[in-house]
Amino acid sequence: MPVITRTVRPADGELRLDRWFHRHYPMLTQGALQKMLRTGQIRVDGKRAEANTRLLPGQAIRVPPMPEGQAPLAEAKPVDPREAAALERLVIYRDDSVIALDKPQGMAVQGGPGIIKHLDGMLDALRFGFEERPRLVHRLDRDTTGVLLLARTPAAASKLAAAFRGRDAQKTYWAIVVGRPHPLEGRIDMPLAKHAGGHGERVVPSDSKDAARAVTLFRTIDSAQKQAALLELTPLTGRTHQLRVHCASALKCPILGDGKYGGAAAHPEGFGDRTLHLHARALHLPHPEGGMLELAAPLPPHMKETFTFLGFDKPRTPSCRRVRG
Secondary structure: OOOEEEEOOHHHOOOEHHHHHHHHOOOOOHHHHHHHHHOOOOEEOOEEOOOOOEOOOOOEEEEOOOOOOOOOOOOOOOOOHHHHHHHHHOEEEEOOOEEEEEEOOOOOOOOEOOEOOOHHHHHHHHOOOOOOOOEEOOOOOOOOEEEEEEEOOHHHHHHHHHHHHOOOOEEEEEEEEEOOOOOOEEEEEOOEEEEEEOOEEEEEEOOOOOOEOOEEEEEEEEEEOOOEEEEEEEEOOOOOOHHHHHHHHHOOOOEOOOHHHHHHHHOOOOOOOOOOOEEEEEEEEEOOOOOEEEEEOOOOHHHHHHHHHHOOOOOOOOOOEEEOO
């Protein structure tokens, strides 16, 4: 993302500069924002600014490139009616503050190198009568399926993003792995670092000072002898590709279809589907208007087929609801 200049809209007049960023860039962390302010990367009308600077309509804000995973709202573009209808069918929960989607395999959430079509660029299709388009508050990899949450208002975006940053959001994933872990349940505490190689960037276990702590809880739900297992994974940290690396490197049981981290072992003979078998099954977090939000997504088609092939018990259809406190 290049440096851009954005003009303060009348609706954003009198906002503090830091609140303007949290409204338009809900995934930007406070630490990253403070660093960009401190180093002068962010400017208002060409001048350095503080977090508490009050904005006026018409002022120009210099916005530097965002850190990975903290991209802004995509520019609005017309959405094909058929694609809009398909997006609406993905909605599994909606109220005045949030929208939850059951993201399918292969859908990119945000743009990037070589990615032209992505969810963030089509969110105008999910306004449902609201003046503002919904916005992303977290991400899933392109080939990961399951619960993806959107905020419908700036206030909801701010509260939800804070819940994810503060670890108040409990995320539960299901993964079909090759082999069966030993022990059958436990805790993985393996630091991870990004490594640039000849085949693109990868995340690797590392004891270097630059490595970030990564912690995952795992539990075996079902298994097909030693051939494969269904794991419930609960990440306590949110590192890039954390679950994939922990399964392949710590458990020595790569996620089925994950050739990037499991190599040939992730594509055993006899399994016809080479798709990544990682599913964001459930998400529990505080609702922006009070109470708790409990969301769950059904298995995607390719994992349903693998369940049948392995003889795993089919799970019941999950429900989504807001529990008022």
